[in-house]
Amino acid sequence: MRKTLAVLILASVMCVGIQHAVLAQTGQTAAAEGSELKVQHTTTLWDMIKSGGWAMYPLGACSFITVSLAFINFQRVNPKKLIPPVLLAQMKNSAANGDANQLWQLASSTSTLFTTSLAAGLKHFNPDDLAGCREKMEAAISETAGREESRYGFYVNFLALMTSMSPMWGLLGTVSGMIGAFSKIGAGGMGKPELLAQNIGEALVCTASGLLIAISAMGLYFFFRNVLNTTMKEAEGEFTDILDSITGVTTTRYAAAEPAAAAEAPASK
Secondary structure (H helix, E strand, C coil): CHHHHHHHHHHHHHHHHHHHHHHHHHHHHHHHHHHHCCCCCCCCHHHHHHHCHHHHHHHHHHHHHHHHHHHHHHHHCCHHHHCCHHHHHHHHHHHHCCCHHHHHHHHHCCCCHHHHHHHHHHCCCCCCCHHHHHHHHHHHHHHHHHHHHHHHCHHHHHHHHHHHHHHHHHHHHHHHHHHHHHHHHHHHHCCCHHHHHHHHHHHHHHHHHHHHHHHHHHHHHHHHHHHHHHHHHHHHHHHHHHHHHHHCCCCCHHHHHHHHHHHHHHHHC
């Protein structure tokens, strides 16, 4: 997990670096083309951002939101927080010893995806009917785990929104710049390309900024979604192990359907 986080952080830094490099390279190219003029002017990164026009304000907001969402999800969608290893070991030990009271206390002592779901299932635990309560416990755990997955995936889904919204703002800024360029052409500026440079530069900067933000947001979205899905699969296995230990019943409601189907098979012949 640490290696994956390190790779993601490195990828994010690379995306930011690429964005800066693209804008800086554009500025250097513009400065190089104007080197033949008597007045030398070095275009900075901030100058390039300002050249993007009004669309850089919503794009800047999208960039800030993307970074904030990444920070929030790093804190929330963390396998060690969703399934605390130390607490999990204690709960499995209690289940192996058949101590349902201690297991309930451990599950209800903290609020995580795993403990909240397990506590919901333990509410249906009946020591007098272990085989009968197993299905109710599984159903309660499954329902609660689904709600918890949606709760922890709430901010992850906003990264998908940034993936779609950023290119749209960039495209709108591009259209705005091209409208300005064609307006100057209509006003007789076709013979003076320097009059069109500002509007064309605005269009290209907006396009590049929107795409770079969207690419970063898309990578973060799929990373956190994969972490959440992997954690849910791991939690399912841990739930099964704990229920097997505390109830002594290894047949789940899914496996129980197979003998029933097999029993009906001879009758259909």
